Amino acid sequence: MLAFELYELFGYVPRPELLRCDECEKKDEGIWDVLGYYVPRMEIVVLCESKIEGEIGELRERLKKFGLDLNERETWLALRELVRLHEHSHALIHVCDFYGFSAPNREWYVNLSPSVNEPLTEFVAWSILQHIKDMVLMRVFEAVDAKSPTFYHNWKEIKDILVSKGVKESDQFEWVPPMIKLAREEEWRTFQEFKRGVEEHWDEISKMHNEEWTPTWVAWKVRK
Numbered sequence: 092m093l094a095f096e097l098y099e100l101f102g103y104v105p106r107p108e109l110l111r112c113d114e115c116e117k118k119d120e121g122i123w124d125v126l127g128y129y130v131p132r133m134e135i136v137v138l139c140e141s142k143i144e145g146e147i148g149e150l151r152e153r154l155k156k157f158g159l160d161l162n163e164r165e166t167w168l169a170l171r172e173l174v175r176l177h178e179h180s181h182a183l184i185h186v187c188d189f190y191g192f193s194a195p196n197r198e199w200y201v202n203l204s205p206s207v208n209e210p211l212t213e214f215v216a217w218s219i220l221q222h223i224k225d226m227v228l229m230r231v232f233e234a235v236d237a238k239s240p241t242f243y244h245n246w247k248e249i250k251d252i253l254v255s256k257g258v259k260e261s262d263q264f265e266w267v268p269p270m271i272k273l274a275r276e277e278e279w280r281t282f283q284e285f286k287r288g289v290e291e292h293w294d295e296i297s298k299m300h301n302e303e304w305t306p307t308w309v310a311w312k313v314r315k
């Protein structure tokens with residue numbers, strides 16, 4: 092469902108999903124990557140079904156504080172779709188060539204620091220939710236995001252840079268391909284380095300957005 096947006100907007104071919112119902116323990120990651128994970132070596136997305144189910148009760152309570160009263164099934168579906176979106180966004184960053192715009196060398200991803208990878212992944216997911224304007228999914232995203240480690244929250248700094256350049260939140264998905272291209276071009280050791288890179292390469296990013304990256308959203312605009 093949500094992962095389909097990555098195909099429609101960016102030409103990402105969804106990688107296979109593996110469902111695990113047994114113990115699926117990952118101790119060192121943020122909430123999204125405990126409920127699922129992406130395996131770059133095999134290019135597969137894994138969903139930890141029992142972990143997702145185990146999160147529902149507490150999430151429902153937190154959502155009530157956001158003014159959202161979902162039943163168990165609705166909460167499960169929203170959470171599961173958002174985990175899928177997060178993990179497929181990792182895969183998008185790793186393998187999507189955006190119709191030849193930024194053909195990746197698959198090896199590059201092993202050197203991508205989590206301090207850049209996680210905020211960029213969250214930014215991709217958030218920009219999709221802004222684009223489709225689904226307020227329920229957005230509230231669930233915010234509730235889960237609030238539980239993730241603080242360095243995941245640096246996605247908001249990418250959003251803020253784009254806002255400062257006059258890009259509306261609902262249009263920020265258009266900047267995903269040039270941002271990912273920049274992430275692939277150099278080895279950024281920290282998020283702050285990447286953020287400085289975005290500012291320093293802004294003219295280049297802007298040119299990529301305005302002149303070079305067109306195929307999918309020309310197709311998208313025609314469909315709309």
Ligand SMILES: [Zn+2]
Nearest residue numbers: 123124209212
């Ligand atoms: Zn992640």
